[in-house]
Structure formats: C-alpha cells, structure tokens
Amino acid sequence: MGKHYNAKKGRAMKTPSWSKVKYQCHSDGEGFLRRDQMKTSSSPIRLVQPVRDVKKASSVLSPLPSCSRASLQQEEMPTHSPPPGLHAEEWCHPLQLQAAALLLRLGNVSLSTIHILTQINHKAIEKMGRNLDLVRKWHVRREEKKIVFGGAARAWRDVGVDEATFDKKTLQPFELSDADAKANKNVRWEQWAGLIQRGCPKTLVLFNLKPPNTVDWKPIALTWLQNRRVVLHSDSARSYRLKVPGVLRDAVAHKKKRVKKGNTHVWVKPSYVKISKHKLPDGRLLKTKSGTQIIDRVWRFICVATSVSLLPPRR
Numbered sequence: 001m002g003k004h005y006n007a008k009k010g011r012a013m014k015t016p017s018w019s020k021v022k023y024q025c026h027s028d029g030e031g032f033l034r035r036d037q038m039k040t041s042s043s044p045i046r047l048v049q050p051v052r053d054v055k056k057a058s059s060v061l062s063p064l065p066s067c068s069r070a071s072l073q074q075e076e077m078p079t080h081s082p083p084p085g086l087h088a089e090e091w092c093h094p095l096q097l098q099a100a101a102l103l104l105r106l107g108n109v110s111l112s113t114i115h116i117l118t119q120i121n122h123k124a125i126e127k128m129g130r131n132l133d134l135v136r137k138w139h140v141r142r143e144e145k146k147i148v149f150g151g152a153a154r155a156w157r158d159v160g161v162d163e164a165t166f167d168k169k170t171l172q173p174f175e176l177s178d179a180d181a182k183a184n185k186n187v188r189w190e191q192w193a194g195l196i197q198r199g200c201p202k203t204l205v206l207f208n209l210k211p212p213n214t215v216d217w218k219p220i221a222l223t224w225l226q227n228r229r230v231v232l233h234s235d236s237a238r239s240y241r242l243k244v245p246g247v248l249r250d251a252v253a254h255k256k257k258r259v260k261k262g263n264t265h266v267w268v269k270p271s272y273v274k275i276s277k278h279k280l281p282d283g284r285l286l287k288t289k290s291g292t293q294i295i296d297r298v299w300r301f302i303c304v305a306t307s308v309s310l311l312p313p314r315r
Helices: 016-020 054-061 095-106 111-118 122-144 178-183 217-224 293-306
Strands: 157-170 187-197 200-208 230-235 247-252 257-261 264-268 274-279 285-290
Touching: 095 111, 095 122, 111 122, 157 293, 187 217, 187 293, 230 285, 247 274, 247 285
Parallel strands: 157 230, 230 247
Antiparallel strands: 157 187, 187 200, 257 264, 274 285
16 A cells, blocks of 8 residues: 655655554553643732731631630741741741742742742742752652552553763863773763653653663663563663563664665664564564654653753763
C-alpha cells in the first residue's frame, strides 16, 4: 500500500498497519492528567490584596472565638503560628498572603517577583522556598521506594530509558582532587538517567550519574527491571545492550549514521520511532512502537521547571 501525502500537515499519512500497533501495549484505564498542560481561570495574584488593619484581617481570616477573662482574653489567629523554621517576626502576615506566596512559588515564580507582589520579607520567602524543596525531596524519596516496573503474569509493560546532561563546570586547580589532577580531569558534569513506564507518569525514577565514566547501567537494570517482564525502549547507546532476564529491548537512532552499501557510503536518516517485533518466551509475537518520547518530555519539563538548558550528549 502506497503512502498518501497529507497536504495540510505536510507529512505522510500513517498506514493502517502502523495505526494497528499501539504505542502502549497495556491499558491501565483512562489516561492521566498532565499537570503541565492544565489551564485554570483562577489566579494566585487575586489573593494578593492589601490588608489595611487588624480588624479587616480578622474578618477575612475568621479567627477563633476569644477566651474568657480568666484565660487572658486573647484571640488566636492563624497568622500567630508561622510555618516551621520561621520566626514570628519574619512571617507576621495574613493567611491570605501566605497562601498567595506559596501558590506563586509552586507556579515557579521567582523569589524577587513574589517579594514585590506580596511585600513579604525576602528572607522569609527564601526560607519558604528552601523548605518547599526539602519537602519535595523527602516526598520523592519516600514514594520512589514504592515504584515497581512490570510484574504482570502474562502482560508485558513498556519502559523507556534515557540519559541527559544539564550542566558542566570547569573546576579550578584548588578544587581538584589528587586523582583528578593526575588524570587531567577538570570538568564536572551534571548528568542524569531516568526510567519511566508508559502510561504511568508516577513511575519516574531518576539516577544521578558520575561522568566522565560511562553509564553504569548494569546495577540499575538488575535492581529495577530484572525478571519484571518489560520491553525496554532506548536509544542506540551501547550500555543498554546488556542482556537482562525478563527484559526485551528495542532501540532507535537519534542521529544520522554513515553506512556502507556496496562500494559506496550513504547517510541513513535518524529514526525517532519505528515498529519493532519481539518474540516472547512463550512463542508469541509482540509488536511495539520503539522510541523515547516519554522520557524526552521529562527532560524538557525539568528544563522548564528549573530554568536550565539541555546540553548535547557527550561523545
């Protein structure tokens, strides 16, 4: 069957045989909501309203009823209890402004902008940002222990893997260790590897790598994927060619390659997604769409959330 050209999109239409193969072999119900594409009509800026006096603040915040005269006749408001790690003089603001500052920080608004909008002490905002990062770190470490890839009785799960380099730093002579100075290694790389199961974004697991050594894929594969009945989708890196029990692998080429055909050399275009065939241990034939689009979207989201740029792969 020949290819049909779609003039509107400027690309070839997919054939029926291509459309029959699903990008995700298994089905875990309906799709997940992508929070990075959510749109809402409410805005945290509306919460940033100046509070003129204590009476207006008490009417907005609905304070607790006052105690009796024998109990010092004192009203207790939510603003009297600052967040953990902050002193009362650093966070003596209405609960409305506190919620606005937290929502703005969750929306990746800069600390200086939050300070201008809310008129909250910059030290309190910085400490709130650090505490928020610690809470995220603890939550990720706790939930990461519950993540399990594959493990079904007969079904096979799709798992994507990839690595990315975000930053590098040239070290000064006084920052080098004795071993690095002898090996003439004066560059520190910020490189990470990730695993994620298709159709389940909450299974994302990240690993901090230590270049310039090659990716030590063996301990990661044996810990997370051994005997889990998964189809591993990766690029053409050599480290992913390791034979692991219970793991089938397919790969795509993200760069053009010069190959020899007959007596001439030709350039082969990169293939970002293609149909791959796998023979299962029970004799069945499984067709999958290989590619690393899911984990590549994770790297893009991290770059946007952390305001860093993705460096080209190290050769």
